Amino acid sequence: xxxxxxxxxxxxxxxxxxxxxxxxxxxxxxxxxxxxxxxxxxxxxxxxxxxxxxxxxxxxxxxxxxxxxxxxxxxxxxxxxxxxxxxxxxxxxxxxxxxxxxxxxxxxxxxxxxxxxxxxxxxxxxxxxxxxxxxxxxxxxxxxxxxxxxxxxxxxxxxxxxxxxxxxxxxxxxxxxxxxxxxxxxxxxxxxxxxxxxxxxxxxxxxxxxxxxxxxxxxxxxxxxxxxxxxxxxxxxxxxxxxxxxxxxxxxxxxxxxxxxxxxxxxxxxxxxxxxxxxxxxxxxxxxxxxxxxxxxxxxxxxxxxxxxxxxxxxxxxxxxxxxxxxxxxxxxxxxxxxxxxxxxxxxxxxxxxxxxxxxxxxxxxxxxxxxxxxxxxxxxxxxxxxxxxxxxxxxxxxxxxxxxxxxxxxxxxxxxxxxxxxxxxxxxxxxxxxxxxxxxxxxxxxxxxxx
Amino acid sequence: xxxxxxxxxxxxxxxxxxxxxxxxxxxxxxxxxxxxxxxxxxxxxxxxxxxxxxxxxxxxxxxxxxxxxxxxxxxxxxxxxxxxxxxxxxxxxxxxxxxxxxxxxxxxxxxxxxxxxxxxxxxxxxxxxxxxxxxxxxxxxxxxxxxxxxxxxxxxxxxxxxxxxxxxxxxxxxxxxxxxxxxxxxxxxxxxxxxxxxxxxxxxxxxxxxxxxxxxxxxxxxxxxx
Numbered sequence: 001x002x003x004x005x006x007x008x009x010x011x012x013x014x015x016x017x018x019x020x021x022x023x024x025x026x027x028x029x030x031x032x033x034x035x036x037x038x039x040x041x042x043x044x045x046x047x048x049x050x051x052x053x054x055x056x057x058x059x060x061x062x063x064x065x066x067x068x069x070x071x072x073x074x075x076x077x078x079x080x081x082x083x084x085x086x087x088x089x090x091x092x093x094x095x096x097x098x099x100x101x102x103x104x105x106x107x108x109x110x111x112x113x114x115x116x117x118x119x120x121x122x123x124x125x126x127x128x129x130x131x132x133x134x135x136x137x138x139x140x141x142x143x144x145x146x147x148x149x150x151x152x153x154x155x156x157x158x159x160x161x162x163x164x165x166x167x168x169x170x171x172x173x174x175x176x177x178x179x180x181x182x183x184x185x186x187x188x189x190x191x192x193x194x195x196x197x198x199x200x201x202x203x204x205x206x207x208x209x210x211x212x213x214x215x216x217x218x219x220x221x222x223x224x225x226x227x228x229x230x231x232x233x234x235x236x237x238x239x240x241x242x243x244x245x246x247x248x249x250x251x252x253x254x255x256x257x258x259x260x261x262x263x264x265x266x267x268x269x270x271x272x273x274x275x276x277x278x279x280x281x282x283x284x285x286x287x288x289x290x291x292x293x294x295x296x297x298x299x300x301x302x303x304x305x306x307x308x309x310x311x312x313x314x315x316x317x318x319x320x321x322x323x324x325x326x327x328x329x330x331x332x333x334x335x336x337x338x339x340x341x342x343x344x345x346x347x348x349x350x351x352x353x354x355x356x357x358x359x360x361x362x363x364x365x366x367x368x369x370x371x372x373x374x375x376x377x378x379x380x381x382x383x384x385x386x387x388x389x390x391x392x393x394x395x396x397x398x399x400x401x402x403x404x405x406x407x408x409x410x411x412x413x414x415x416x417x418x419x420x421x422x423x424x425x426x427x428x429x430x431x432x433x434x435x436x437x438x439x440x441x442x443x444x445x446x447x448x449x450x451x452x
Numbered sequence: 453x454x455x456x457x458x459x460x461x462x463x464x465x466x467x468x469x470x471x472x473x474x475x476x477x478x479x480x481x482x483x484x485x486x487x488x489x490x491x492x493x494x495x496x497x498x499x500x501x502x503x504x505x506x507x508x509x510x511x512x513x514x515x516x517x518x519x520x521x522x523x524x525x526x527x528x529x530x531x532x533x534x535x536x537x538x539x540x541x542x543x544x545x546x547x548x549x550x551x552x553x554x555x556x557x558x559x560x561x562x563x564x565x566x567x568x569x570x571x572x573x574x575x576x577x578x579x580x581x582x583x584x585x586x587x588x589x590x591x592x593x594x595x596x597x598x599x600x601x602x603x604x605x606x607x608x609x610x611x612x613x614x615x616x617x618x619x620x621x622x623x624x625x626x627x628x629x630x631x632x633x634x635x636x637x638x639x640x641x642x643x644x645x646x647x648x649x650x651x652x653x654x655x656x657x658x659x660x661x662x663x664x665x666x667x668x669x670x671x672x673x674x675x676x677x678x
Contacts, residue, residue: 021661025669087507099571099607106656130507137518137555138567138608140621141652141672173505178514179554181606195513197552213507255657256573256611263612263657280658298572298607330573330611344572348606354552 061236068221296325299405360403377432
């Protein structure tokens, strides 16, 4: 891990083109000088030569779908904003809190000007005059880097009044959060940016119509906005040739958990998932097998080893019963009981539920309690069915999808690992019953009453 | 199974000290005859600068509370009152905000934040053991509680260096039991924390990203504690 990653030129033959990560570790890339030397801000100049409608058309043609989790087509989202002279807002969602996701961190820290350029272009296309980057409070270094880069961009006239003499004016502010997963949900983020508790809002009205300060608001993920300069540079049509039909372009994937080379990788959408988990990230440690994997952060339903051949793109993963989400692959190998994974997942959502909607607030809490019952040996086989029904009652019944984000992976674990959970339950029950009579684990194993 | 009960018979802690219902709710400090608190000059300037960034001054609540927390160590009643005074909002409003976010402290804590990530990816790599080791090391120091604010944190967004911790905002990992004493010593002494294990130094994992070999990045300097 510590050794610098040397790149072999020969390896690049026939591989996916690198758009976002191209020479990302070049010293000084976070400064305007180096970024401009590499052709930075030329896409902004190019975009400002076009009309906002033409820029929007390029984004639509590119087919790029939101990289934050929902996968909504960016061009379409921009077009939802009303036309005309009024205060319009653009918010970059940099509250990267989905467990397993750390791609935006790498972009903001190493190439902040790419994001700022993307925001400047998107604000021109959307007619937004007030822009914000909502960066999670934990990312102290990244927010500092962004602040420094923003000061340089302002000085050079890329951000501010009358950008490069085009007549387009916009302000940009880096806003730091203070630690709350729910603020990554778009309406929760807006409430938080307005200085309130980050409670999600009822939709509709959608943010494009009534968002920040009740004004029309475009919200996009860091990676989506950082891709915009590349789309303008190569043209939407060219970009759409990358990837597969319904999932165009390249995607940053964060691979973590039981893999030998965890980290961020830029892939062309549509390559087999196995190539990412085994080819790039090295697969699980020697002698272990993949037990399950989350394809898109902890909110996505888990898949099993045999699903590794599913192409890694939006529609293929949806077809396999999961989702691409934020592009965060978490690999769990066979050394970990599935109950531990379920418990960690459920406890996370219990902690992060804002408490506004009952199904989520209560459902996450009861799911944790029922999982603990299994581990304590107090559960009966019926509990799994009850737990599955609790998940069903959360999905679709809340203002936002935080509850669903727990219900989907937990539901998938109950469905796919029922045998293991039942065995775990039985072992725990035996241990509890027999230990109550004063026998130790070792004595019980010797009797053959308990698996070692 | 015995269910723990609290003084008032509830299973939920924290409701032992009810609000004084006879008392009027706190007004905006300095308005309508309520007293104006003294605000340190630096803090006032910071809060006013934050307010100037937004169309609505209330948007500055989070950065303002964060700034006040740096001065006061936590979101104490005095800190909240000072921010409320400068921002022209009620203390209750700011309290509602301060109690929502994980990084705003509602009780006095140690000077150095040590957030240990215990979410899925990190726990698969041994984060729970790491947290226990950090807690034990801090408990073993005579001034541990005053110096360190050790917390199990949800995903900090650095699963590539799991198991990891954020020490006063500086990300370090992957950590082992041997790193714990030096991590605490570095933080205590105001030195850069475990420079060779800092996330800031790392190159991207993707072997196809860089077309040539680049040196590691610089380590972060020590960040200011409370």
